[in-house]
Amino acid sequence: MRFDEPAFWRAGAISTIFVMLCVLVMLTVDSLSAIATGGSHVPPYTVVNKHIDYVYDAARGIDVPVIGAAQPLFGHMLDDRTAAAMMDKGKLVIQSRACLDCHTIYGNGAYYGPDLTKAWLDPSWEAWQSITGTSTREDAMVKFLMDPVQYRTWTRTMPNLNLSEEEARAVVAYLKWTAAVDTNGFPANFGHVHTDQ
Amino acid sequence: MYRSQKLAIKYMVAAISLFGVMTLAGLLSAYYYINPDFLFGILHFNIAKILHIDTLVIWLLMGFMGAIYWFLPDELGREPIGIWLAEILFYVFCAAVVVVAVVFVVVQYGGSDQAGLWLVNQGRKYVEAPRWAASGVVVVMVVFAFNVIATAISTRRATGIIAVLMIDLIPLVVLYLDAFPAITNMSHDLFWWWWLVHLWVEATWEVLIGCIMAFTLMQVLGTSRRIVETWLYIEVALVLGTGILGLGHHYFWIGTPDYWLGIGGFFSALEPLPLLGMIIHAIYDAGTHHMKTTNRPALYWMMAEAFGNFLGGGVWGFMITLPQINMYAHGTQWTVSHGHFAFWGAYGCGVIAVAYLMVQKARALPQVDGQLWKWSFAGLNLGLVAMVGALLVAGITQSMIERATGGSTLQAYIAGQESPWFSEAMILRFVFGLVFSAGYALLVYDLARLGRRRTVAQQTALAT
Numbered sequence: 001m002r003f004d005e006p007a008f009w010r011a012g013a014i015s016t017i018f019v020m021l022c023v024l025v026m027l028t029v030d031s032l033s034a035i036a037t038g039g040s041h042v043p044p045y046t047v048v049n050k051h052i053d054y055v056y057d058a059a060r061g062i063d064v065p066v067i068g069a070a071q072p073l074f075g076h077m078l079d080d081r082t083a084a085a086m087m088d089k090g091k092l093v094i095q096s097r098a099c100l101d102c103h104t105i106y107g108n109g110a111y112y113g114p115d116l117t118k119a120w121l122d123p124s125w126e127a128w129q130s131i132t133g134t135s136t137r138e139d140a141m142v143k144f145l146m147d148p149v150q151y152r153t154w155t156r157t158m159p160n161l162n163l164s165e166e167e168a169r170a171v172v173a174y175l176k177w178t179a180a181v182d183t184n185g186f187p188a189n190f191g192h193v194h195t196d197q
Numbered sequence: 198m199y200r201s202q203k204l205a206i207k208y209m210v211a212a213i214s215l216f217g218v219m220t221l222a223g224l225l226s227a228y229y230y231i232n233p234d235f236l237f238g239i240l241h242f243n244i245a246k247i248l249h250i251d252t253l254v255i256w257l258l259m260g261f262m263g264a265i266y267w268f269l270p271d272e273l274g275r276e277p278i279g280i281w282l283a284e285i286l287f288y289v290f291c292a293a294v295v296v297v298a299v300v301f302v303v304v305q306y307g308g309s310d311q312a313g314l315w316l317v318n319q320g321r322k323y324v325e326a327p328r329w330a331a332s333g334v335v336v337v338m339v340v341f342a343f344n345v346i347a348t349a350i351s352t353r354r355a356t357g358i359i360a361v362l363m364i365d366l367i368p369l370v371v372l373y374l375d376a377f378p379a380i381t382n383m384s385h386d387l388f389w390w391w392w393l394v395h396l397w398v399e400a401t402w403e404v405l406i407g408c409i410m411a412f413t414l415m416q417v418l419g420t421s422r423r424i425v426e427t428w429l430y431i432e433v434a435l436v437l438g439t440g441i442l443g444l445g446h447h448y449f450w451i452g453t454p455d456y457w458l459g460i461g462g463f464f465s466a467l468e469p470l471p472l473l474g475m476i477i478h479a480i481y482d483a484g485t486h487h488m489k490t491t492n493r494p495a496l497y498w499m500m501a502e503a504f505g506n507f508l509g510g511g512v513w514g515f516m517i518t519l520p521q522i523n524m525y526a527h528g529t530q531w532t533v534s535h536g537h538f539a540f541w542g543a544y545g546c547g548v549i550a551v552a553y554l555m556v557q558k559a560r561a562l563p564q565v566d567g568q569l570w571k572w573s574f575a576g577l578n579l580g581l582v583a584m585v586g587a588l589l590v591a592g593i594t595q596s597m598i599e600r601a602t603g604g605s606t607l608q609a610y611i612a613g614q615e616s617p618w619f620s621e622a623m624i625l626r627f628v629f630g631l632v633f634s635a636g637y638a639l640l641v642y643d644l645a646r647l648g649r650r651r652t653v654a655q656q657t658a659l660a661t
Contacts, residue, residue, distance in 0.1 A: 112242045186449070
């Protein structure tokens with residue numbers, strides 16, 4: 001078989017694809033276990049009952065989420081079932097309102113609004129507590145989500161997507177959970193803030 | 198003319214029409230960056246963006262289908278099996294696209310339940326179309342794949358290009374099933390979503406356009422089948438050899454293990470190789486034939502496809518694909534710059550080349566040339582390249598100010614967006630979007646009028 005024969009390259013194409021697909025399947029099996037909730041990189045949904053921080057890990061050379069002591073969300077400790085139901089709702093709200101056609105999570109989506117991966121940890125919420133007249137980060141987030149036109153952030157106003165309080169709470173819970181996912185250091189240098197005020 | 202080719206013309210007309218809708222929605226999306234209060238409370242950025250990217254996918258898909266329905270009967274020497282079903286489904290497909298677009302504009306959001314995802318909006322980028330419509334796309338693609346595969350089997354004459362096409366259509370259909378899940382775990386959801394977006398658009402589509410360009414090369418330049426098929430196999434080997442694990446560059450930051458940083462970075466860095474091969478292929482063929490052709494617009498759009506694919510997909514993709522850079526460039530307008538250039542170069546130019554070829558054959562034009570296509574070619578490509586340049590400036594600004602310096606907080610994001618480098622780049626993007634739109638208008642006019650005004654000599658020649 002010669003290099004200028006189509007059959008040579010056909011055989012090369014078939015064998016290359018076969019090898020690459022085998023490697024992809026093996027890596028997929030391993031990755032799916034790592035990203036299952038409660039896996040090595042993705043915490044269980046009940047992580048929303050804990051304090052979450054994002055600090056620099058000198059050994060890995062990146063920022064990593066640190067799960068701390070108990071810090072109930074909206075003042076309640078959630079069991080597995082309730083936490084999962086809240087996450088289901090939060091994800092459905094995010095999809096139904098097409099949030100990722102303005103924002104990103106893990107950098108995926110659209111770029112008209114800020115990335116939400118670590119939105120739970122954003123230092124700005126501290127100021128928003130006084131603006132919204134609330135005493136906790138999660139309550140400030142709920143108030144904002146339910147009426148973003150009243151609490152304008154800047155020139156690009158987030159539209160009112162008619163979220164109920166239940167839906168807004170579910171989104172906040174979801175964002176607290178994404179903040180706890182190990183994203184290999186993305187985003188880098190995120191403003192380190194303690195969320196226990 | 199075969200019935201399949203009449204259907205192909207309908208698909209191409211629908212594709213070029215949706216290209217216009219995509220352009221308008223893109224202009225609207227770009228304008229929101231300049232005037233955020235525009236249509237506030239009526240139609241927001243996310244709906245314009247959905248219209249822009251979903252029509253992008255559909256116009257290209259329709260263009261590919263039109264191209265295949267055009268070349269298939271010539272290649273196999275017979276009408277495709279089940280063409281009657283494909284003819285019916287074309288109208289169903291078009292009606293569904295119109296209904297979905299109206300629902301997006303009028304209803305916009307569904308409830309946060311499964312019914313909302315089935316009826317109004319799935320809210321997953323590129324596949325926002327509600328599940329009922331996505332189901333329709335599956336049916337259309339299954340019938341399309343059946344038309345090709347059943348016809349090739351019945352003729353017992355699977356050429357190399359047809360064999361590649363047949364194999365490619367299977368993952369094209371199967372991967373689209375990934376448009377339906379709504380997995381709660383975002384890491385899990387995005388893991389499979391990237392199989393759809395990367396392996397569908399950057400692998401199966403690349404092979405599909407490779408087959409289409411192979412057919413086009415044989416018709417426009419008269420390149421021999423042996424050369425075309427050899428290059429097609431090389432490109433398939435390189436595209437899939439680098440692209441399958443190149444998928445890993447989308448897995449850097451979604452919660453997956455860090456071995457993807459090395460694997461994804463390495464293989465995606467090799468992804469420009471097949472695109473470089475396409476450049477060599479195009480230059481070699483054009484040079485061998487001394488750029489002589491009866492269809493200059495088709496030849497130039499094919500060359501634009503080869504160069505655009507290499508620059509937009511290859512060079513622009515390479516810029517941001519290594520994890521050390523991607524950490525700061527990911528999720529910024531830099532990605533948008535790459536996306537625009539790559540989609541245009543890899544697919545848009547190729548579909549336009551086929552459109553010119555179809556016009557020539559359908560209207561029996563001995564020669565396709567003139568001045569208008571050159572203005573259209575210049576407007577579309579200048580507009581696109583300038584938009585890409587403006588987005589690159591905006592993206593680098595965002596990477597520096599928001600990501601690297603500010604740490605991606607809300608305040609850092611705002612600081613990046615309010616930087617003069619960013620805001621002025623977005624104005625330039627809109628201005629050159631207008632240039633692109635003018636190029637589109639000329640393209641439509643040129644395609645519509647080509648050959649309509651024949652000289653007496655041409656009419657006599659045709660009559661005899």
